Amino acid sequence: DGGITQSPKYLFRKEGQNVTLSCEQNLNHDAMYWYRQDPGQGLRLIYYSQIVNDFQKGDIAEGYSVSREKKESFPLTVTSAQKNPTAFYLCATSKDRGYNEQFFGPGTRLTVL
Amino acid sequence: GENVEQHPSTLSVQEGDSAVIKCTYSDSASNYFPWYKQELGKRPQLIIDIRSNVGEKKDQRIAVTLNKTAKHFSLHITETQPEDSAVYFCAASEYGQNFVFGPGTRLSVLP
Numbered sequence: 001d002g003g004i005t006q007s008p009k010y011l012f013r014k015e016g017q018n019v020t021l022s023c024e025q026n027l028n029h030d031a032m033y034w035y036r037q038d039p040g041q042g043l044r045l046i047y048y049s050q051i052v053n054d055f056q057k058g059d060i061a062e063g064y065s066v067s068r069e070k071k072e073s074f075p076l077t078v079t080s081a082q083k084n085p086t087a088f089y090l091c092a093t094s095k096d097r098g099y100n101e102q103f104f105g106p107g108t109r110l111t112v113l
Numbered sequence: 114g115e116n117v118e119q120h121p122s123t124l125s126v127q128e129g130d131s132a133v134i135k136c137t138y139s140d141s142a143s144n145y146f147p148w149y150k151q152e153l154g155k156r157p158q159l160i161i162d163i164r165s166n167v168g169e170k171k172d173q174r175i176a177v178t179l180n181k182t183a184k185h186f187s188l189h190i191t192e193t194q195p196e197d198s199a200v201y202f203c204a205a206s207e208y209g210q211n212f213v214f215g216p217g218t219r220l221s222v223l224p
Contacts, residue, residue: 106156
């Protein structure tokens with residue numbers, strides 16, 4: 001998990017602004033995931049990608065967008081359409097499709113002012 | 114879609130006692146069930162996982178059991194230690210895709 005970086009660690013945004021969260025990995029993993037963590041609700045999957053230039057919606061994709069142009073990078077954009085964006089966002093990777101351990105990044109805490 | 118419930122939400126045990134956390138899932142297509150531990154201020158880390166073709170798996174003080182018929186799986190921690198104190202999450206997935214996590218159990222091991 002030391003090979004996954006997320007930036008920034010803390011992010012403040014005004015209402016109505018889009019913001020992009022960075023996730024970079026040097027583990028050569030095929031699959032990457034974005035989760036949102038809220039108190040008492042565990043981790044909820046936003047989007048995941050199992051190969052470059054392909055991604056699928058998770059349970060709470062509305063108001064978010066992603067891209068996977070490079071194997072190493074899976075940025076998440078929180079759009080103004082996301083009604084309650086204040087949360088802790090975790091990026092994760094796994095080796096490939098299948099029964100593999102997910103490794104998590106350190107997370108980004110987003111606060112909407 | 115898949116729904117994962119987890120109980121209890123909080124659990125306190127005396128050091129040396131056992132702890133059991135139970136999860137239920139709804140989608141019979143789910144076939145991979147990992148457990149993650151998240152210590153305060155840290156990222157989740159995998160502690161054990163089980164596939165649907167196995168009923169039980171053990172790793173030192175940690176074991177997971179799976180009942181496919183009843184659609185539930187449980188985490189068992191024996192001889193608990195203070196460093197076991199953390200939030201534990203179960204998850205269900207079909208072939209490692211679209212993971213659905215439970216809401217978490219906060220375990221406190223009291224000295």
